[in-house]
Amino acid sequence: MRAIGKRSISFGLVSVPVKIYTATEDHDIALHQVHDKDGGRIHYERRCDVCGKVIPFEHIDRAYDAGDRTVVLDDEDLEALPEASRDDIEVVEFVPSDQVDPITFERSYYLEPEKGGVKAYVLLRRTLERTERTAIVRFALRNKTHLGALRVHEDGVMVLQSLLWGDEVREADFSVLENPPRITPKEQQLADALVQSLESDFRPADYKDEYQEELQQLIDAKLAQGDAVDTAATFGQEGDEGEGQEQQGAEVVDLMEALRRSVDRKRSASKSGSTGKSGKPAAKTSRRKKAG
Structure with missing residues (x-):
């Protein structure tokens, strides 16, 4: 694996230098689009609505539509934001692990200690295990500030998981559940029996x-x-073009x-x-x- 960045976990006066690795990968087969009649590749152009030209990435800025006005933000504007350029993984608080709702989890990253930070890394890892706590952290990655959960994974490796912000999780307000129907003892017994018949230890590799x-x-x-x-x-690169012949796609x-x-x-x-x-x-x- 190749590290995607370096940071330092900071809690109190302790600093733990670490390397960050993406913990997951996408195995989906990449498919592109082609013309059904001749097999030619389909491309999408970044065309400007004002001048009508196709614009390369280096000349594209980002903008916010504020209704009747649009605010244009260039790379310098975005890089100047202080929170998006911080180099530390700041521990904000330690919370009971069962209070971190999995619905808030986004991406996962492995953290490997640098040579000078192995002892502090192990100390933090053991502390999280002994106290059954998860560290809530703030960190920046790819020019964006994230809320994160720092916890212990298997084999003694610490994992940093980016979290959704509180206002990004929708409230589940379903009126149909306000007055739930009565469940009979027999129905509950059968449901329990079904669960017991399918009980097992979860092994992701089995799927x-x-x-x-x-x-x-x-x-x-x-x-x-x-x-x-x-x-x-x-x-559209033909290897053999014959006169009077229709182009083969x-x-x-x-x-x-x-x-x-x-x-x-x-x-x-x-x-x-x-x-x-x-x-x-x-x-x-x-x-x-x-x-x-």
């Missing part, structure tokens, strides 16, 4: 994203059968090349641990013919 696995199988099967187009052609790749690419993708997927076989038969790969 697989079947949709992503079957999507990968579908893609690999299409590649293996040659049911694919040349990538360069999707960008895509070319079917050679079967051996498709097999090679399929094997390469499988190896990459297994190395990254993104998806695995689910043991289910591959999805159908017959190409649909469009009417007309």
Whole structure:
């Protein structure tokens, strides 16, 4: 893993230098859009409403629409905000762990101690474990101030979890629950029995994203059968232009090349641990013919 930043946990006069790592990753297969008739890539332009030109990122600022007026904020304006540039993870308070509602959790980050901060890191970790407390902190990341929860994860690693601010969680006010229906003892007994029949220890590794696995199988099967187009052609780059011939939007790749690419993708997927076989038969790969 590569660290995305360095900070110092500060509580009282104690400072713990740490490196921050993203604790989770997205394994969804990335799909892009193409024209259904010729397979060409679809692009979205950042076009200015005033001059009509396509604008590159380096010339794009952000703005707030205040109704009849708009406030434009450039990079210097945003970088000048003091809270968005702080380098410490400031402990605000220590609260009972069961008071932190999981609904407020956003992203999770592993914290690794720097060489000079291992002892203070272990001391803070042990204190949180012994007192069964979670540290509520303020920190800045990617030019944004966050509220966070600092707690102990497995293997003695501390995890920083960004939290939603209090006014970002909606109140669940459902009138239908104000007068709940009567539950009979027999109904409760059966419900308890059902729960007991499904009791188990939660092991996340036991669960697989079947949709992503079957999507990968579908893609690999299409590649293996040659049911694919040349990538360069999707960008409008034709390798062979014949006079008097209608431009082809895509070319079917050679079967051996498709097999090679399929094997390469499988190896990459297994190395990254993104998806695995689910043991289910591959999805159908017959190409649909469009009417007309």
